[in-house]
Every structure is written in C-alpha cells, then in structure tokens.
Amino acid sequence: MHVTVRLFARLRDIAGAGELRREVPGGATVSTVWSSLMAEFPDMSPYEKSISCAVNADYSRFTATVADGDEVAFLPPVSGG
C-alpha cells in the first residue's frame, strides 16, 4: 500500500520535497514510515526525539496504524506565534 508523506520546515529542506509518495507494508504504523524515512534521509535522525506526527491532518501517535492512501505528516518542533 502507499501513503503520502508530508514534510515541513527543515525536514522538507532535507528531503528536498514537501510531499513524497512511499510504499509501506500492510500493518505499518507511523513509526514504520518514520523509520524508513530516516533510513532514506539520515540527516533526519536528530529529529527522532523531538518530532511529532499527524495522520490525515489530525494530531496522531507514532503507534497509530496507517492505511492505504493516508497522509502522514512529520512535524519538527513548531515555532508559530
């Protein structure tokens, strides 16, 4: 199955794109998606501790299972205001 990965701020800079389409195994969690992303872009590793995530534009957990067609977003520490 496939998910759309959304990346922002420095993560977007590291990947060179704000949106990636990636194949993931059935039963994959957000964590699975993040791990393959780190394997693909080692420069993202420092974000392991500070990243948060969203699935289909709602706050989510890394333990959440993803489904085919989901939009999985990784959020570096925010700095709005």
Added chain:
Amino acid sequence: MHVTVRLFARLRDIAGAGELRREVPGGATVSTVWSSLMAEFPDMSPYEKSISCAVNADYSRFTATVADGDEVAFLPPVSGG
C-alpha cells in the same frame, strides 16, 4: 485665608456644587477643611473613612497644611476603568 474646595461624584451631588470657596483659619490642614465641610454637609460623614484628597491637583494627605488660594479636592472612592 480662602481655599477653593473641589467636589466630585456623590460629594458634588450632596453639596449641590462642584466648586466652593471657603474661608479657613491660618495653619489649617486638609483635615480642617474636610471637618468644616462635614459640619456644613452632614451627609458627607459616611465618607470619612473612604475619602482621599488632593491639593492643587496633586495627591495629598489630610495632614498637609493648606495655603491661601489652594485648590483642595476631596475624592470619593474612585471607579474608573
């Protein structure tokens, strides 16, 4: 000597005027002025504990001595804002 007494809000209503010219003895304090005012307008007595005063448009104390021509103001509890 003479002072100008300034009254506001309910004190003004009680006196029927916002400005009075009154004769005071030499060496009089703000307290002296207030006492004669209460004698003249007994309805002001309830304000004894809550009143504050100003001399020549500056915050003052009841113990302050007044001089000829001074403007002595009595301020009921304030309610701005």
Added chain:
Amino acid sequence: MGAGTAITTTPLDADALVRALDATGIGAVATFVGLVRDNNLGRKVLHLEYEAYEPLALRGLELIIAEVSEKWPAVRLAIHHRIGRMEIGEASVAIAAASPHRADAFAAARYAIERIKQIVPIWKHEYFEGGDVWIEGATADPDNVEAREKAMKAACT
C-alpha cells in the same frame, strides 16, 4: 507619536494607541479595552456617565506609566480614558502595551488597568432601569503599598 495619556470625551481607538507607541524592537503588543456593560449587579444598565478630576486623573495615568517603566523598563505604555456619557458597548478605557517580549506586554497592560481602578480620580455614574447610582470602588491612594501589591499580583508578577 501621539499622546501616551489622555482623558477625553471623544470615542477611544485602541489601534490609534498602538500606532502612537514607539515600535522599535517590539515583538509583542497587548491591548485592553474596557466597555460599558449592559448589566451590573443584576441591574439592567441603560448608559453610564464618567466624571473625572481631569488634571489629577492625567497625573494618575502618568504615575501608572512611570510605575510600569520602573518595573518593566522595556515596555512602552499608552492609556486613554474617556469621560462623559457612554452607551452600552462603548469603550471607557483603552490601554496599549508594547514590548520586545509578550510576558511584559501582558503584565504591564494588566497592571495598568488594576492601577487605574485603584488610584485615578474618575467616577462612574450608572443609569439603570429604575434609577441611577454613583459607583464607588477604591480609596485613591497611590502610596498604598497593599493596593500596589494587589495590582502586581493580578499582573502575575
């Protein structure tokens, strides 16, 4: 730069207060506007009339600005108070506090409104359904340490 303080009979404009402040290095602006409420202590309010001892009221506002500068040196503060007749929903007081950082801007604006209610010689005459009454709040004494501490506490400092 407009006036940092005013006692005026004309409608207030919080935005104008903000524009009047020196904006150099500013990252945060907090404003407060007090409006005439349609009810008070269970009474249906029809309108208000504010009276001031104008020269002393202006002096009181300047004193508050000095107190704020002492406590929060980076804050620029403006306070305008309206007097005369005001209808429901109209602004009786407007405060603007600008600062490099938000904590100080909030604290200064909050402190200022508390101090206005404590020490500035302005009186509210409430006309309600069935009568009218002078509202009497605090004994105006800028040297009252307890009152000042209460205002600081409200400002969360």
Added chain:
Amino acid sequence: MGAGTAITTTPLDADALVRALDATGIGAVATFVGLVRDNNLGRKVLHLEYEAYEPLALRGLELIIAEVSEKWPAVRLAIHHRIGRMEIGEASVAIAAASPHRADAFAAARYAIERIKQIVPIWKHEYFEGGDVWIEGATADPDNVEAREKAMKAACT
C-alpha cells in the same frame, strides 16, 4: 461575525478580530499581537517566512478555542495567524478575547498565545544578516499535560 480562526497570507488586523466577536454582555476585550522583531538571539533579522501545515494548523487553533471555552466559558476568542513572508514590524499572529470581566479576557489571550507556540504546526524561517535558519520550538503534542499546565501558569490561573 467573521471567522474565529484563520491561517492567512494577508496582513492581520486585530481590530477586525475584535469586531468579529459577539459583543453581547461584554465588558472587557484583551488583544495580543505578535510582531516580527528586528533581532533574535543577537542576530540582525532581515525578514521572516512562516510555513504552516494549514489544515492541521486550523485544527490546532480550533482546539485552543475549545480549551479556552472549557476553562473560561464566558470568553469569546478569535485567533488569526499569518503565513508567508513578513517584514520587520509586521504582525504574525493576532488574538482577541472578549469577556464580561477583564481577568478572563487577559487570561484567555495569554493562554492562547502560549498554546499556539506549543501545538500549532507553524514554522518560522528566519533570514538574518549572514544566513538563515528554521526556528524550532516545542514538540507539537496537544495531549502533553505538562505543556498545558505551563500555559495555564503563564495565564496566571
């Protein structure tokens, strides 16, 4: 009534936010505006660019409004956040809180700006003299109880 929340590329207007709020029974309006500062951590800032995950950022603002309604039921709150390029002195965020009484209006506005900085997926790209950097603040987790308590504490409640 205008929108209570917005993520927008157009300049912000705190006054418009206030006008958008239901004014029934209101006695106090507190606003907060965050502006682009000319310096940060000793760097001379040239301009900023804000990026958002827009649908989630809007959801975050709505969540903050819900949190405020839960804590301060009488408060009406509006939050607009600007994104895109902003010059020094321009407003990046505007908050308006209206309430019958001032304490709640101040607290709600103060709480809101803290929560924005904690949970809303917006990122600040700082262009300064000599380079540029993504500013990274808080890990966005609306369920983080400690963060929420910190925001409540900043709001002095």
